[in-house]
Every structure is written in structure tokens, then in C-alpha cells.
Amino acid sequence: MDLQQIGVQHPIVKRILDIARNTASNRAGLFVAEGLWAHEAVLEAGVPVEVFLWCPEIPHSDQVERLADQLASKAARSYRIGPRTLARIAERDAPDGLVCIAQLPRWDFDALPLGGSALALVADGVEIPGNLGTLIRTLDACRADCLLLTNRRTRLTHPKVLRASQGTSLRVPVADFADPEDALDWLQRNDFTVYLADTDEAVPYRSTRFARRSVLVVGSERYGISKAWYGKGFARVSVPMLGVADSLNVSVCASILLYEARAQLDGW
Amino acid sequence: MDLQQIGVQHPIVKRILDIARNTASNRAGLFVAEGLWAHEAVLEAGVPVEVFLWCPEIPHSDQVERLADQLASKAARSYRIGPRTLARIAERDAPDGLVCIAQLPRWDFDALPLGGSALALVADGVEIPGNLGTLIRTLDACRADCLLLTNRRTRLTHPKVLRASQGTSLRVPVADFADPEDALDWLQRNDFTVYLADTDEAVPYRSTRFARRSVLVVGSERYGISKAWYGKGFARVSVPMLGVADSLNVSVCASILLYEARAQLDGW
Numbered sequence: 001m002d003l004q005q006i007g008v009q010h011p012i013v014k015r016i017l018d019i020a021r022n023t024a025s026n027r028a029g030l031f032v033a034e035g036l037w038a039h040e041a042v043l044e045a046g047v048p049v050e051v052f053l054w055c056p057e058i059p060h061s062d063q064v065e066r067l068a069d070q071l072a073s074k075a076a077r078s079y080r081i082g083p084r085t086l087a088r089i090a091e092r093d094a095p096d097g098l099v100c101i102a103q104l105p106r107w108d109f110d111a112l113p114l115g116g117s118a119l120a121l122v123a124d125g126v127e128i129p130g131n132l133g134t135l136i137r138t139l140d141a142c143r144a145d146c147l148l149l150t151n152r153r154t155r156l157t158h159p160k161v162l163r164a165s166q167g168t169s170l171r172v173p174v175a176d177f178a179d180p181e182d183a184l185d186w187l188q189r190n191d192f193t194v195y196l197a198d199t200d201e202a203v204p205y206r207s208t209r210f211a212r213r214s215v216l217v218v219g220s221e222r223y224g225i226s227k228a229w230y231g232k233g234f235a236r237v238s239v240p241m242l243g244v245a246d247s248l249n250v251s252v253c254a255s256i257l258l259y260e261a262r263a264q265l266d267g268w
Numbered sequence: 269m270d271l272q273q274i275g276v277q278h279p280i281v282k283r284i285l286d287i288a289r290n291t292a293s294n295r296a297g298l299f300v301a302e303g304l305w306a307h308e309a310v311l312e313a314g315v316p317v318e319v320f321l322w323c324p325e326i327p328h329s330d331q332v333e334r335l336a337d338q339l340a341s342k343a344a345r346s347y348r349i350g351p352r353t354l355a356r357i358a359e360r361d362a363p364d365g366l367v368c369i370a371q372l373p374r375w376d377f378d379a380l381p382l383g384g385s386a387l388a389l390v391a392d393g394v395e396i397p398g399n400l401g402t403l404i405r406t407l408d409a410c411r412a413d414c415l416l417l418t419n420r421r422t423r424l425t426h427p428k429v430l431r432a433s434q435g436t437s438l439r440v441p442v443a444d445f446a447d448p449e450d451a452l453d454w455l456q457r458n459d460f461t462v463y464l465a466d467t468d469e470a471v472p473y474r475s476t477r478f479a480r481r482s483v484l485v486v487g488s489e490r491y492g493i494s495k496a497w498y499g500k501g502f503a504r505v506s507v508p509m510l511g512v513a514d515s516l517n518v519s520v521c522a523s524i525l526l527y528e529a530r531a532q533l534d535g536w
Binding site: 167204206249256262 | 405409512
């Protein structure tokens with residue numbers, strides 16, 4: 001590969017840091033990927049790559065070399081960087097010499113294909129990017145149709161979301177609703193029955209009969225589900241808490257409920 | 269409270285940092301707790317408090333003040349510190365002026381009370397303290413009897429274990445087995461049937477009939493369960509993977525399986 005070399009002063013370096021740290025406007029949904037597995041996820045998902053940076057001086061495998069070739073031909077712009085520039089950019093210890101700016105897929109929820117049975121999740125006010133990523137990883141695993149974000153407190157472009165989701169944040173349809181009422185409109189237009197994950201006045205999950213189109217709502221780590229979702233007659237579903245603590249980790253709780261719903265919908 | 273003031277040069281400050289960062293031997297299982305909720309967990313669990321440090325200059329609630337009184341009378345030694353010393357010690361933003369060194373409970377697995385039905389987890393080589401803490405939080409929630417650590421790669425005294433477990437790391441019986449064979453001996457002496465969480469050649473979890481005393485084995489985030497657990501004729505149990513990724517987060521996977529086993533054992 002014959003790439004132009006850029007240094008630590010090049011504007012792209014600042015741009016990468018701005019995207020990774022969310023210190024500039026990012027309406028296009030750009031994110032930074034680092035290292036072998038993240039770049040494999042980017043290529044497999046087929047998302048647009050705006051900039052690819054490659055540091056061949058970092059010891060790397062043949063696999064990384066082949067990936068670099070593919071990325072250089074796919075990216076709108078590609079540059080070579082030295083180890084010092086890479087160290088300035090890289091968030092992780094072993095980024096294999098690969099860094100790129102890529103774009104999250106855009107999902108048109110009005111054209112989302114939904115079958116006779118459908119399964120969705122609302123993450124309302126989830127704060128920790130690792131939890132959001134883990135939720136998405138489970139949504140992929142249980143073949144849920146989509147994720148709706150309301151009262152969003154972390155961003156899908158956070159590096160930890162890509163990592164915790166194992167790259168599935170590029171595969172699972174996600175929509176961010178500024179107003180929870182808009183999320184509810186979409187859900188009602190699409191015949192979803194809403195289940196709030198709550199431990200108060202709730203039916204235990206194994207006794208809940210999930211409707212053919214079911215959506216679970218989980219809330220923030222500290223405050224639970226926001227008021228906007230209450231007082232609307234929605235069913236509440238709980239995972240029995242049998243010990244001293246009064247709640248489960250949000251992604252654990254959602255995963256237990258989602259798999260129960262999936263098993264019921266698919267009859268296993 | 270009339271406590272002796274100590275400064276940033278006092279040996280206890282270094283001792284706290286050594287314990288939090290694991291930079292000195294820690295055979296006694298000491299850990300550092302910071303802030304309101306962690307100290308509430310320490311008091312509720314009734315674990316020994318070796319040192320309590322209190323910085324009354326930090327703005328705090330009456331609740332924190334009352335807790336400080338209780339801790340000062342419980343701790344073997346208590347000191348007052350200034351905001352500068354607190355800042356040197358504190359890992360988190362808002363430690364409420366409270367820091368202590370406390371001791372994990374010691375569990376005698378030979379005297380562990382087990383009923384006719386029992387549920388246990390082996391965490392084999394789990395690397396990420398947040399995952400270990402989340403596993404323990406689920407073990408408390410599903411009323412599992414105990415956790416066995418084999419090929420341990422993170423430590424129970426890590427500040428993130430206490431936090432991710434929501435303090436239940438002080439409540440759930442845990443034993444650390446240097447040799448997996450010793451864990452297996454204990455399990456077999458106690459009539460546990462072993463289930464390896466694996467996706468290869470496994471029975472889906474909803475089709476698995478868990479024995480009255482069941483132990484699940486989960487492995488490291490990167491490498492899965494170590495060889496020591498294979499080739500022994502143990503059943504394998506899987507959570508169906510219906511999407512593009514080939515695995516779930518380890519605490520999510522364990523939680524789905526543990527709750528299935530609990531529901532079967534308790535008949536709900």
C-alpha cells in the first residue's frame with residue numbers, strides 16, 4: 001500500500017479524538033474503531049468508512065495486513081501514521097495498527113420489516129455505555145427486532161458500546177426518540193404490547209404470557225424507568241429477587257426477560 | 269466525633285492505595301470501600317472494619333454523619349482526614365467523605381449449609397472485575413448457594429467487584445480454588461451435577477433438566493471454559509444464539525442459565 005503519511009498535528013487526529021470523546025457535534029453518527037476485531041466488525045456490517053489510518057510499524061499478523069488492504073480500498077480517505085500518532089489516538093493497548101472513522105447504520109423505523117411476532121426493547125435513560133452495549137449484544141443473540149432509546153444518557157457512538165456489543169451495535173436496528181411519546185406512538189402504530197420491567201406490583205416473568213408483538217421497557221441504573229412510561233396501564237413484569245439486593249444489573253434483567261419472551265414467541 | 273487527624277504522608281494512605289490497586293500482598297482479603305452506599309453495605313454485612321477515615325469538610329447529609337458515627341465506633345482504628353488526603357485516596361468522584369479498609373468474609377466451604385436442592389456457579393478464568401461483580405449480584409438475586417473461582421484472573425477485593433455486585437460480594441459465599449481439581453472434588457463430595465455453559469454440542473437450556481444439586485460452569489470472556497473442565501463427561505448447556513454474534517456476555521449467559529435452574533429447582 002502506498003499511503004500518504006500524516007502526523008500528530010494533522011486535523012484528522014483531532015477529529016478522531018473529538019469523535020471518540022464526544023467533544024464535537026456528531027450528527028452523522030460517526031464512531032472510531034480500533035484494532036483487528038473492531039475493523040472486522042466494520043467490514044462485516046458494511047458500514048461506510050470515512051477515514052482509515054494504518055500504522056504498519058506496529059508488529060502485526062498477516063490477517064491484519066490483509067484487513068488493512070481491504071480497508072484502504074473501502075475508505076473514502078486512507079493515511080499512514082507512525083507509532084507516536086497511533087499512541088496519541090489509541091484508547092486501547094493493542095490496536096494492531098488499525099484505526100478508522102466509520103458511520104453507524106441509519107435505520108428507517110417506518111420501513112422496519114416486522115413479522116407476525118416481534119420483539120423489541122426500550123432502553124429508557126440507560127447511563128453506562130457498557131450496559132447499553134451488552135443490551136445490544138443480547139438483542140442480537142435473541143434475534144430481537146429493534147432497540148428504542150428514550151431519555152438517552154449515553155451515546156451509541158461511545159467506543160465502549162461497540163466493544164461491549166461485540167460489534168452488534170452495527171447490526172441491531174436502533175432509533176433514538178427525543179420524546180418518549182414518539183417511541184410510544186411508534187410502538188402502538190405497530191401493535192406492540194408494552195411490558196415494564198419493574199419489581200413493584202409486577203407479574204413474575206415466568207407467569208407472564210407475552211403478546212405476539214412484545215416490547216420490554218428497562219430503565220436507568222439508578223432511577224429505573226422514567227415517569228413517562230407509567231400511568232398508561234402497561235403490564236409490569238419482574239424477575240424474582242430472592243436475595244438481599246433489590247435489583248439486577250439492567251442488562252442481566254433485560255436479557256432474562258428477552259429470552260423468556262423469545263422462547264414463548266418461538267415456542268421453545 | 270473527636271478523631272485524630274492524619275495527612276497524606278501517613279502510612280495508612282499508602283496502605284489504602286496498595287489495597288485498592290493490589291500493589292502489595294493481601295492475604296487477609298482486605299478491600300477499600302468509598303462513599304455512602306459502600307459503607308452501608310459494609311455495615312449491613314457486618315464485616316470487620318480495620319480502618320475508617322472520615323473527612324467532615326466534604327459537604328454531606330445527616331445520613332452520612334450518622335453512618336460516620338457508627339463506623340468510628342465499629343472500626344479498629346479511625347482517623348480524620350482533610351479534603352486533599354481524601355482526593356489522593358478516592359477512586360470515585362463523590363465519596364461522601366467516607367473511606368474504609370474492611371475485610372471480606374471468610375467462608376468455610378466444608379461447613380456450608382446446603383439444602384436438598386442447591387445451586388452453585390463456577391467462574392473459571394473470568395477476567396473483568398465488573399463481570400465478576402455482576403455475576404455475584406445475580407447469584408444473590410437467584411439465591412444461589414455459592415461461587416467457586418478457578419483459574420482466577422481478577423480479584424474479589426477489586427473496587428469494581430464491590431460496586432458491580434452492589435455490595436453482595438460481602439454476602440455470597442465464595443471460595444478460590446488454586447487447582448480446578450480441588451473445586452471438582454468439593455462439588456462431587458457434595459453431590460453436584462456439573463453443567464458446562466458452552467454453545468458446542470450442548471443442550472439448549474430450556475430443554476435441560478437440572479439436577480437437585482446443580483452447578484454451572486462459565487469461562488473467561490476471551491477463551492471460554494478451560495480444558496480442566498472438559499473430557500469428564502459433564503453435560504453442556506447453551507443459550508441459543510440466534511443472531512450474528514457467537515456468544516453472550518458471560519454474566520448475561522450465566523444469569524439466564526442460573527434463573528432457569530432456580531425456576532426448575534423451585535418449581536416456578
